[in-house]
Amino acid sequence: MKPTRITSWHISCGSDTERSLRESIFSIANGYIGTRGFRPDERGKHAAWRSTFISGFYEYIRPGITDLVNQPDFSAMALRLNGEDTESMHVFDFTQSLDMSCGLLEWSFFLESRDGLRTKIKMEKFISMANRHIAALRISVMPVNWSGSLYLETGIDASVQNLPISDNQLHNNIEFVQMWNIPEIKPIDGGAVLTAKTFPSHRQVTMAYVLNADENAALTTDDYSVTSVLETTLKCGTCWQAEKLVAVACFRDGDSENIARSELELIRHESFDALLDRSKKAWGRLWETSDVVLEGDETWQGGVRYIIFQLLQAAPRHDPHASIGARGLTHGRYKGCYFWDTEIYMLPMFTMTQPEIAKNLLLYRYNTLPDAVKSAKNFSAKGARYSWMASDTGFEQCETWDTGCCEIHVTADIAFAFGKYTASTGDDQFLCCYGTELYIQTARYWVDRFNYSAKEDRYHLLFVKGPDEYCGVTSNDFYTVSMARQNLRLAIDAVSEMKQRWPEEWQDLSSRLSFNDNEIAVWQNIIDKSVLTFDEKRGLWLQDVTFEYMEPLDIKKEKDGDKPLYLRIGYDRLQRYQVLKQPAVLMYMALCPEDFSKDEIETAWNYYEPKTLHDSTLSFGIHALVASRLGKTPEAVRYFEKSLFLDLFDLMNNTGHEGIHMASLGASWQALIFGFGGLSHDGEYFKVVSRLPEQIHAMRYRFFFKGHPYEAEIKQGDDPIIRELT
16 A cells, blocks of 8 residues: 555655655745644654754754754644643544645544544644745544533744754664753743854744634743643534644744744734735746646646645745755755755756746755855865755865865866856856856865876876765766866857957956966866766776776665665675666766767667666656656666655655655656656757656646747647747
């Protein structure tokens, strides 16, 4: 039995779905606030279990290393019916559901007491997409075969803790960290305001709430929490309701207490339904350009909307100093850090359907460019070196030396994403104001990072780790060298364009960066003379200089379904087998198919695909994309379904304890739109071809190109129809 039921706009599950999986799958957010999908009245197994996050809100857990802070729990709730705590009651007919059209999360179930008293319960929650500071909850209680007392406690609990997770996936996290000082609590009419500050940096959050019900509530406090206590009498067959409205602000907004109080005051007399309606309209505007409509398999349709829903709600749209972490706002895995995942996997959806959000995400990288320059100096290099893992600063958060020091392709990945954004949107001012500076500084890093061999008159890229993280530390990694070349080309082209189109701005920038025209010749020299290995006899691009020295492995014999092989074989041994964790050569070919002939891509597929373990969630969607372009439709469908349902069906058995895999969502979108949907462009013109599998009878999606909106409609057996929208 699948753990999740999927229809076109809803996902749902029953009590047979493991709790932590439910809480990951049903995470909700608005790009600013995010909570896991825990039931409001269900207690956590420990102080870090019930997680609420604010985008970009990090704190130091040791010198130089941050963690995404688990915020005070504004959903905190306890319920007693006729004197019995609901935690001890039997739960039946349980359904948890999510309406993806508006972000409404709902729990519906019955409770039975020790005495056989039955109660119908419904709890609802949403985080407003219309106002990033607002969230709301509603509880409905109806006695089925009894009348008697109800006792409700709800407020804000700041006794939550963090449970930082090691970068080493084999290490269990067992050390809790207290992030919050004792908060300041102030009563207000119908609720309270709680302001808390973190250790050690005193970063502040304020949460204000009111509880709206027919009855008055008393207010109680302890060191770390404030609670409204309400008591009433219920009648059999009569539904009782209460609504809780919450406003959240933090130090990143300014005066957090004043903002939270003001935002709450604006809505305190509004109903849950009225606030939900405004949020639904805001969601509707997002869906208008981001929705993909499929005719065919309804499970596919719901799965596609789920990936879009999760990406949209993870994106900070008002803060150019934050990005999307590897798990969004669904979990603290990887300390909540930002990776290449954002620029390479997730950004294409935003670039094509929500370009303003894409721009905002790229501005995070521009705003951390000074930190990247300092990071390069820390590695005794010039220019700008972006960190493998970054948080609110651009400084390295990865604590494993080989990855943090050697997986340097992220620098070129970021430059590549800047280039793709500018080419797709035609946002020339972005190139002028932000892109050129980033291209120059990152190009300077590559000049220092390549080693020149005078004997060969070639440039070698030594001691690097490519996206296939099982390759170990190697040299002349195909993906990294190819992306570095892209970075250098972008820098050359940007300098030329700046000189021609914006000579005054160029004069200012070149002076500030102490730019010398001789740098261009060096960049071109590295492009021309850097080492990529091509086997002419086989027509095969080789991943790196060591790959074919590795020992072959019988994957079918060793691999157990989709479980990662590193759970059975140590990393040191895996790095000496001729296997891939995820695509590397094929990854670059997925990004830049125009650089290769179809025969070259097919040869690479035939060589690398059988050797790929797919031990990373980043793997399936990219293989689906490449397979679709090659016309390998059965393989494309197989990989697409794995990527599409990776979290919803918990295919790798880690979604519950690690959160939603955001990069996999982005790869699924690319496989759908760039693969089956056939969308591509060369920076000047776009085209759409049909590669629909039999599971999709027809497909309709919208996108932006050069600032103009378009709609593509594709049907089996027909030529695609493209409409320019007004």
